[in-house]
Amino acid sequence: MTGKTARAWTVTKPWPVTLREDTLDGSVVLRPLRRRDAHDWMTLRARNAGWLEQWEATSPRPGPGGSPTFGEYVRALASQARNGSSLPFAVEFDGELVGQLTVSSITYGSLCGASVGYWVSEHVAGRGIIPTAVAMSVDYCFAVLGLHRIEINIRPENGPSLRVVEKLGLRDEGLRERFLHIQGAWRDHRTFAITTEEVPEGLLARWQATRRGDG
Known part of the structure; x- marks a missing residue:
């Protein structure tokens, strides 16, 4: 499904789905992660180990056994998507896998909400890829899944990730102390959120207007 079709919300089922937005910088695509992505994904993660590991959640009580294989x-991820608890997207930029x-x-029920998390390779950071991807996913959640509220939780020290929510104009709801376990300790996070009432035109449309300078 192209970005234009995605915003028309003509889908037969909520997952699997592919969303695309063609920007002036290139094409941003959200699609399911596949087993054949193994080499590209592992190469990307190895290249970005220092860039990403400081922000990633860990478990205070590791379970038995080692890490899962990529398969x-x-x-x-596919099981979680099928049962409706998550939408696990790979992020492509001009056909290259660059993040998740x-x-x-x-x-x-009474909440109708979800959380969004993301990472992107350092070599394409700052080019509007993740703000575009977040905006597409939020619009999809509101229009197709019927959700009302989306939140993003970010460590106060994570400048690049904070810039994403600032660019998109998400509301800062304050600090959650010792919210997630990361790199061996419970870390504070700031929560940013948006509801359907705040973006009647769609978050992607608002982000596009901001990039053009007319929003």
């Missing part, structure tokens, strides 16, 4: 990881974006903790 097991992809299968676990996951909509997680999808909840209906």
